[in-house]
Each structure stands twice: as structure tokens, then as C-alpha cells.
Amino acid sequence: MTAQDLRRGKKKSLAENARHTCFSVWKHRQIYVILFLPVLWYIIFAYIPMAGLQLAFKDYKANLGIWGSPWNGLENYQYVMRDPAFFKAIGRTLSINLLRLVFVFPFPVMFAIMLNEIRFPRYRKFLQTVMTFPNFLSWVIVSSILINILSFDGMVNGLLSLIGLETVNFLGSEKLFQPLLYMTDVWKSSGWNTIIYLAAITGIDQSQYEAAEVDGASRWQRIVNITLPNLLPTIIIMFILTTGNLMSAGFDQIFNLNNSAVKEVAETLDMYIYRITFQSAPDFGFSTAVSLFRSIVNMILLVLADRGSKAMGGNGLFA
């Protein structure tokens, strides 16, 4: 065969491929019809806004719109770099989320192990119903309840004065704001998060426990030497997946627990973006620049978390 023949052959197969694809598309046309509406939704409400991120490199003029506004290169980012509040917000976000890993993350594991040890089915079911319920309330509701019980004449201060302690201004204290975030986080979502660990516990091979019982291991020893090691992969995977949210997580919570007295310590990156976007004279180019930065950092963290979780034999982010 000459080189020419070969090329012709390739061309022919390309054309054939195209015809084959067209045929295949036609054959599966019903699937495309089924996919049409959801794909249209993704295009309009997910991908068009993504294209709108070009505002990060533009000087937004309301009358010209996203596409018509003039490009201004990296000018918006120069402004961002000059805003100390931006760097403070990043630091705050990281510190809050790292401390969440310390103070919030262990609770579902603990609760799951304890729930598993409870031998009264009815009590266990009751506990599970109570503990998982708050997860389905919005932070608006949880924060409203908190305002009630932590107010000056509320329940907690009532208890404090009853046992002779001084009342505390919980909601208006900069020092207490972060601990409050962790506590309310545990209150609201740790019960629901036990489910994944409970499932992992259910999957543990029962013969391990039986063998341990024969060997005379106490229940505590069984928890430490069988349940915990078997849970470890799940714990590590959940930990890695949580680190994917280091730069986000918790906007709803912080936004609703925020008030004028704590607004300094409450300004995480998301809160900062909200403030610069909806302040009295917003500069959409500027806020989109920050928002794009956040999106990219989030994406990198999530991809790393996904890789990490898969490396540990987990499901990754996409279940």
C-alpha cells in the first residue's frame, strides 16, 4: 500500500465514522428528547452564569451589560489585592473551617458508635429521630431559636443566674461567636451525619465480634479494637471530603447568626463577597473577581479531595 492509499483509507473511515455517528444519533433520538429539558436548564442556569464570570476582567457598566462592558484586564484583581479585608476574610474562613474539623467532625463518629451500642431498639429509634431532625430545618429557623434561648432573658441566661453565675451576652460577643458556630453545627447536623458511619458499622463482619467475645474481650475493647479500626477508612474519606469545603461551608449559618456586634469576626470569604456585592454602591466587576477566585480555589480543593478519597478506596465526591 502506498502512503496515498493509506491517507485515502483514513479519510474514508472518517467519513464513515461521521455517518455512523449520525446514524447512532438518529437511532437514539428519543434519549436526546428526554435529555433536552434538563440539559437546557443546565445551559441556561449553570453555564451562562459561568460565562458571566468574564465580569472579573471587565469594568461592569449596568447599561452595557455583561457582554458589552469593556475589558479592563487584571484591574479588578489589583483592587482585590489592595483590600486588607479580603486577606482577613480568607484567614478567617480557613481558621473557622479548620477548627470545625477539630470540634465538629468527631461528633458524628462518636454518636454513631454510641448509637450502635444501644441495645434498646425503641430508645435507639427515638434517639435517631430526634437527632436527625434539626438537619431539615433551615439556618433561619435554627438561628431564630438560638436568639430566643441565648437572649438576656432567655433560657440559658436564666439557668446561669439560677445557679448564681453572671449572665452572658452570647450573641453579641466576638469571642463567643466561633464557639457558637461549632456548637450549633453539632446541634444541627451531627445527628444526620451519623448515618454514613452507622452504615459502615452495619457492614462490619459480625464474626469479628463473635471471635472477640469468645476470647473474652470486653465491650470497650471490642469498640476500640474492632469498631474503630473498621470505621477508620470511612472516617478518613469523610475527613478528606470535608477538606474540599475548606474555603466555603457554613454561609447560611454565619449569615443568619451574624449581627452588628459580631460582624467583624463573622466576615468569612463568602460573607465578604456578599458584603461587597450588595453594599450600597456595588462594583460587580470587583465582586465577581473575588467570586471567581473563590470558585477556582474551591474547585482545586474539591478535586484534590476527590482524588484523595478515591486513593483511599472511597467513592469520591460524585458518589
Add this chain to the structure above:
Amino acid sequence: MLKKKMDWVDWVCVIALGVFALIIMIPFFNVVMISITSQKDYLNSTFLVIPRHPTLQSFKRLFEDGRIWSGYKSTLTILTIGMPINVFLTYCMAYGLSRKGYPGRKIIFGLVLFTMIFQGGIVPLYLLMKSLNLTNSLWSVILAYGVNTFYMILVKNYIESLPDSLMESAKLDGAGEWMILFKIILPLSKPILATIVLFYSVDRWNEWYNSMIFIRKQNMFPLQLVLRNIVINSEMAGNVTSASASMQGSQFTMGLKMCAVIMTMLPIMCVYPFLQKHFVKGIMVGAVKG
């Protein structure tokens, strides 16, 4: 079960979790008590509020105020129109992606997954809604939340776990995709559909952020935003540090606020204990299947 003696592990677990359950329940109890108490009883009580003279005065005032009703109207509109759209779009997407061997599947799936890790953010979305003339309309809130990709993957995994032979034999009988979708897959998908109906309903009920951005007219605010205005914003506007925050004027505002909290969470509270297992089941489907 009870034959074995309780050892210390039992005691620790029973008591620790019992205390945690109490910490969850007491605030709710407190909210309910305050909503039916009078201002006088509230000020006289210290730790737990026990209404000596139960009254529905606060509820009456809340209902007369009217905001809660317009909130209900908006939220129910968003729920009854938005949730079926969510479920329909999610189910179609999941079914389409569960099928194999058609051109473009990989690209579509990839682009859908990409939206899970990268979003355009609120400014472009807001400007889009503005250019579509949807701001100040509930449609902006309804359409901004269409497919939750995570739920979509739950459904897709579920459909893929159904035996292939069902579809094969249907195809041999000459059934088209629509036939397979509605006559074969849909009836078998009832459990997962029930779960995403619940998830979407809760999401719709709890929605507030998009409406806060897209809707300016107070009388169109959904319930959560109404609650936010009644409780949180008034708290922020009034001085948080003032001890009399709950007694502005002669009105018992804390009672009114707690009535609003109850009205906002009542539906979820009533429904949750009965449907809890469906919530859990749904999330397990996603966790177990790889």
C-alpha cells in the same frame, strides 16, 4: 436483649445520647411554651418558661399581622410549581445518563459533574435573572434551582442498579425509550422518587437566599424570609445588647417571634417522624452504590 446486664458502656451511651437528645428537644419545648405564654409569665419565669395562664394572644397577633400568610402563599407556590419541575428534570436527566452507548453521553455527564465543583456565583445569576425579566417574580426562585446534581446521581445510580434484562426484553418487544421510561423504570423507581420528592420539598420549603437576592417586594417573600424579617432583622435593627430587646413597647415581641418560628417549622415537624426512614433510605442508596 435485656437479658444481659447493663454494663458501664450501656450507661454511658444511654445517658450521653439521652442528654444530647434533651439538648435538641428543650429549645423546641421552650419555643412552644413562649408562644403560648403571656409577657407577664415570661418575665416572671427564669429557666424554663411555664405558662401559668396559657394564651393564644401571640398567635392572634401574628395572624393579624398578615406577613406569615403571604409567606405561606409564596412558599406554597414555589413548592407546588418548583418541586414537580425539580423532580421531572432530575428524573429525565438521570434516566438519560443511565442509558449507554449514544454519542455525547460522556460529554453531557462530564459537563453536569463539572457544575458540582464550579459555579458562576450569584452576580452573573442575578444579572441573568434581570435580563430575563424574572426578578421580582417567583419564577426566578423556581427556575434558579432546577436539578440538584447530587440527587440526580442518586437517581441515576438507582436506575443503573435495576436489572438490565428488564430493559432488554422491553426493547425486544419493540418498546421505545419513552415506553421504557414510563412503563418500566418509573414504577420501579418509586422508592428513590419518594426520597427525592422529600428532599426537594424540604429544600423548597427552606429556601431563602435566592429569594432574598431576586425578590424585592415584601409581599412576595417566602416564609423563611418572612421569619428572617420578623426575628433576625428586628434583632439586628434593635440593639442586641439591650436587655429589653424582648419588650419593645407594650408588645410581647418574643412571643410573636416564637409563633412565627412554630408556623415556619410546623409542616416539617409534623411530617418528619413518619417519613424519617425514607430520608435515610435515599441517602443510603447513594452511599452504598459506587
